[in-house]
Amino acid sequence: xxxxxxxxxxxxxxxxxxxxxxxxxxxxxxxxxxxxxxxxxxxxxxxxxxxxxxxxxxxxxxxxxxxxxxxxxxxxxxxxxxxxxxxxxxxxxxxxxxxxxxxxxxxxxxxxxxxxxxxxxxxxxxxxxxxxxxxxxxxxxxxxxxxxxxxxxxxxxxxxxxxxxxxxxxxxxxxxxxxxxxxxxxxxxxxxxxxxxxxxxxxxxxxxxxxxxxxxxxxxxxxxxxxxxxxxxxxxxxxxxxxxxxxxxxxxxxxxxxxxxxxxxxxxxxxxxxxxxxxxxxxxxxxxxxxxxxx
Amino acid sequence: xxxxxxxxxxxxxxxxxxxxxxxxxxxxxxxxxxxxxxxxxxxxxxxxxxxxxxxxxxxxxxxxxxxxxxxxxxxxxxxxxxxxxxxxxxxxxxxxxxxxxxxxxxxxxxxxxxxxxxxxxxxxxxxxxxxxxxxxxxxxxxxxxxxxxxxxxxxxxxxxxxxxxxxxxxxxxxxxxxxxxxxxxxxxxxxxxxxxxxxxxxxxxxxxxxxxxxxxxxxxxxxxxxxxxxxxxxxxxxxxxxxxxxxxxxxxxxxxxxxxxxxxxxxxxxxxxxxxxxxxxxxxxxxxxxxxxxxx
Numbered sequence: 001x002x003x004x005x006x007x008x009x010x011x012x013x014x015x016x017x018x019x020x021x022x023x024x025x026x027x028x029x030x031x032x033x034x035x036x037x038x039x040x041x042x043x044x045x046x047x048x049x050x051x052x053x054x055x056x057x058x059x060x061x062x063x064x065x066x067x068x069x070x071x072x073x074x075x076x077x078x079x080x081x082x083x084x085x086x087x088x089x090x091x092x093x094x095x096x097x098x099x100x101x102x103x104x105x106x107x108x109x110x111x112x113x114x115x116x117x118x119x120x121x122x123x124x125x126x127x128x129x130x131x132x133x134x135x136x137x138x139x140x141x142x143x144x145x146x147x148x149x150x151x152x153x154x155x156x157x158x159x160x161x162x163x164x165x166x167x168x169x170x171x172x173x174x175x176x177x178x179x180x181x182x183x184x185x186x187x188x189x190x191x192x193x194x195x196x197x198x199x200x201x202x203x204x205x206x207x208x209x210x211x212x213x214x215x216x217x218x219x220x221x222x223x224x225x226x227x228x229x230x231x232x233x234x235x236x237x238x239x240x241x242x243x244x245x246x247x248x249x250x251x252x253x254x255x256x257x258x259x260x261x262x263x264x265x266x267x268x269x270x271x272x273x274x275x276x277x278x279x280x281x282x283x284x285x286x287x288x289x290x291x292x293x294x295x
Numbered sequence: 296x297x298x299x300x301x302x303x304x305x306x307x308x309x310x311x312x313x314x315x316x317x318x319x320x321x322x323x324x325x326x327x328x329x330x331x332x333x334x335x336x337x338x339x340x341x342x343x344x345x346x347x348x349x350x351x352x353x354x355x356x357x358x359x360x361x362x363x364x365x366x367x368x369x370x371x372x373x374x375x376x377x378x379x380x381x382x383x384x385x386x387x388x389x390x391x392x393x394x395x396x397x398x399x400x401x402x403x404x405x406x407x408x409x410x411x412x413x414x415x416x417x418x419x420x421x422x423x424x425x426x427x428x429x430x431x432x433x434x435x436x437x438x439x440x441x442x443x444x445x446x447x448x449x450x451x452x453x454x455x456x457x458x459x460x461x462x463x464x465x466x467x468x469x470x471x472x473x474x475x476x477x478x479x480x481x482x483x484x485x486x487x488x489x490x491x492x493x494x495x496x497x498x499x500x501x502x503x504x505x506x507x508x509x510x511x512x513x514x515x516x517x518x519x520x521x522x523x524x525x526x527x528x529x530x531x532x533x534x535x536x537x538x539x540x541x542x543x544x545x546x547x548x549x550x551x552x553x554x555x556x557x558x559x560x561x562x563x564x565x566x567x568x569x570x571x572x573x574x575x576x577x578x579x580x581x582x583x584x585x586x587x588x589x590x591x
Contacts, residue, residue: 075414147490175493177417179565182491213568216488 051099052252054245057212061244062094068211069220069242076178078207079224084240084256087117087130097132101254105134108290112282114275118258119267126235127267129274130258135282137289139251142243143216144293146182146208153288160280163273164192170203180207186223193273196266200233202226208241217245236260253285354513354538354552355384355392361507362515366469368502369519374534374558377424387424388536388554395426395552396540401586403427405578412567418529419563419570423578426554428540429589433551436537436589437514442477442501444588445518445533449580454573456580457482460501474503479518485573493564495527512539512549530560533581553589555582 050060057064066089073081088098097117106112118130139145154167171185183205190200208221223239225231242254257278264270359379378388395403409422429436446458463476479501485493499518506513516535520528534556542549557578563570 143488147488149490174491175487175564175566177562177564181487209565213566 050094051102052244052246054217054247056215056217056245061218062098063092064211064218065089065220065242065244066092066094072179072209072211073220073222073240076180076207076209076222078205078222079238081222081238081240084130084238084258087132088240088242088254088256098254101132101134102252105136105252105254106282106286107136108286112279114278114282116271116275119271121267125263125265127261127264127270128236128259129261129267129271130256131275131278132254132256133278133282134252134254135286136246136250136252137286137293138249138295139289139293140249141216141245142219142251142253143181143208143210145219145243145251145253145289148289148292150285150288151184151186151206153284154281158277158280158284160276162192162195163190163277165190165277176207178207179209179213181210181219182208185226190273194269194276196269202231202234202237204237204239206239219243233262234259235262255281352512352539352541352544354541355388356382357510358506358513358536358538359384359388361513365472365504365506365515367504367517368469368500369517369532371517371519371532371534374532374556377422377556378534378536378554391424391426391554392552395428395554398428401427401590403582403586405575405582407571407575410571412563412570414565414567417563417565419559419561419567420530421557421559421561421571421574423557423575424555425578425582426552427582427586428550428552429586430550430591431589432511432543432547432549433514433537433539434511436551436553437474437503437505439588441503441516441535441585441588442479444584445501445581446479447580447584449577451576453486453569454576455484456577463500472505472508474505474514476503477501478521483573483577485569487566487569493566493569495561497525497528497531498522499531501533506538509545511545512543513537526562528559528561530558532558535585551589553585555585557581 050062052061054061059067066085069089070082070085073085088095101115104113112133112135114131114133116129116131118128121127151167151169154165155169156166158165158167166189168187168189169184170187171183173183175181176183184207186204186206188200188202188204190198192198193200203226204223205226206221206223208219210216211218211220220243221239221241223237223241225234225237228235236258237260238258240256242252242256244252244254246252255278259274261267261270360382362375362379363382376385378385403425405423405425407421407423409420412419442460442462446460448458449456459480461478461480463478466476468474468476477500479499481497481499483495483497487493498521500521501516501518504515504517505511506515514535514537516533516537518531518533520531535553536555537551537553539549540552559574561570561574
């Protein structure tokens with residue numbers, strides 16, 4: 001059946017986002033697809049100025065993200081995340097897309113906003129999807145996010161509107177090198193895509209970095225596909241998760257995901273599936289953090 | 296010539312990194328020979344807290360003339376170069392001796408001589424040195440369990456060091472100048488976040504030597520890494536150079552100058568500032584432990 005389509009998941013967990021990686025960039029013929037997500041972006045911020053009034057290393061925290069983030073991540077040589085950083089940074093400042101995500105961050109009320117910012121398909125059934133979402137939760141600093149082991153909550157599955165995804169933690173290592181505080185091996189298994197039973201699996205590696213060595217107020221996580229050359233479902237599954245300290249004992253978590261899905265003839269089903277599952281991820285994470293974060 | 300006697304020195308650091316050393320030459324010289332005395336060391340000895348009349352022995356030079364003759368269990372050519380240039384003492388060696396002789400009540404400081412970080416390999420290299428003067432004789436310094444002084448547990452807000460020293464009682468010594476051998480085991484945890492720690496382990500061997508047969512006024516301690524495939528430490532070496540403060544020669548006179556060098560080459564896991572701070576904290580802990588054990 002329709003085993004077709006689908007794709008993947010997304011971001012999961014947040015944490016990092018997913019995305020794949022691979023060294024191989026998909027660049028087949030593309031045509032614009034429909035934009036499905038809840039694209040309600042909120043543009044209440046002033047262009048060019050930071051939206052978070054926190055400084056790190058005597059710099060606005062958003063400047064630290066855009067100045068140091070690409071360097072720290074590139075030095076780890078896990079995958080190419082320059083395209084994702086280009087979406088959230090304009091030079092030393094964050095982009096309007098990023099600011100809008102911050103302003104619209106899910107805070108436990110209503111439905112999380114998952115914005116689909118790219119959706120293209122080609123005649124070879126490859127689909128390239130990029131989306132962003134954010135939440136604001138009661139974490140004194142974002143490095144506590146790793147301490148709460150957020151990935152563990154997805155082992156029981158994410159079940160959201162006729163879609164089911166299970167994420168299992170297969171490995172975990174503290175301080176694996178290159179300024180990473182934690183490295184987690186993950187296995188995704190998407191079994192139900194908006195009502196269609198499918199086989200869709202991938203293994204990824206999720207690494208969390210401190211951008212400023214002795215500062216816990218800004219962290220960046222990357223996620224990349226471990227088998228981009230042989231995975232039958234994905235060309236790329238890359239993710240960036242940005243953790244930023246906010247005011248009043250809270251932190252923002254921004255999840256940016258890029259998936260290049262292969263061999264799915266029903267891309268719209270996959271988009272719906274991913275958007276729904278990622279909204280579910282935001283809700284689960286917010287609930288987990290709220291219940292377990294140290295006060 | 297050569298009979299044994301005591302030695303001095305000691306200790307090592309543990310921590311890990313390594314040290315190295317160079318050789319010093321092997322020319323044998325009578326301890327009482329006037330030609331072994333450099334003008335620089337005469338000046339230093341003149342400041343010594345002991346009998347100024349016994350300035351006949353140039354201990355730094357005598358040390359360098361004999362260190363290279365010791366049969367050691369590790370190559371310390373890199374670290375030894377810190378103390379000796381051929382059979383002559385280096386300027387650093389003489390400087391640290393002078394600092395020890397001028398200290399009052401153990402008021403010594405550690406010197407971070409090298410802290411280099413390679414971001415490509417996540418590798419850091421540290422050289423740390425210090426010196427102090429104690430009133431007990433070199434012979435007694437060698438007789439004390441320095442390995443216990445440097446293997447005491449150490450806990451701060453950011454790190455937890457557990458150490459274990461086990462004498463190798465069944466291990467034959469290498470020569471008449473080899474006084475003891477101890478297995479050292481270290482487990483270090485550095486707090487990264489509230490829930491994540493950077494853990495490392497290392498095994499070293501700590502050996503103590505008398506430097507010259509028949510001379511109880513000099514001692515040499517060497518700690519070196521024994522688990523050569525250690526993923527965290529490439530080098531963990533400590534040299535302890537101890538010798539009479541200038542006040543005597545086999546006559547029961549004089550205190551002891553102890554100069555220690557630590558050399559570590561380690562994987563900083565991308566956290567060079569944290570590694571630097573932790574290594575300095577641990578070196579200070581070792582130095583304080585040594586001084587407290589030897590100060591009286």
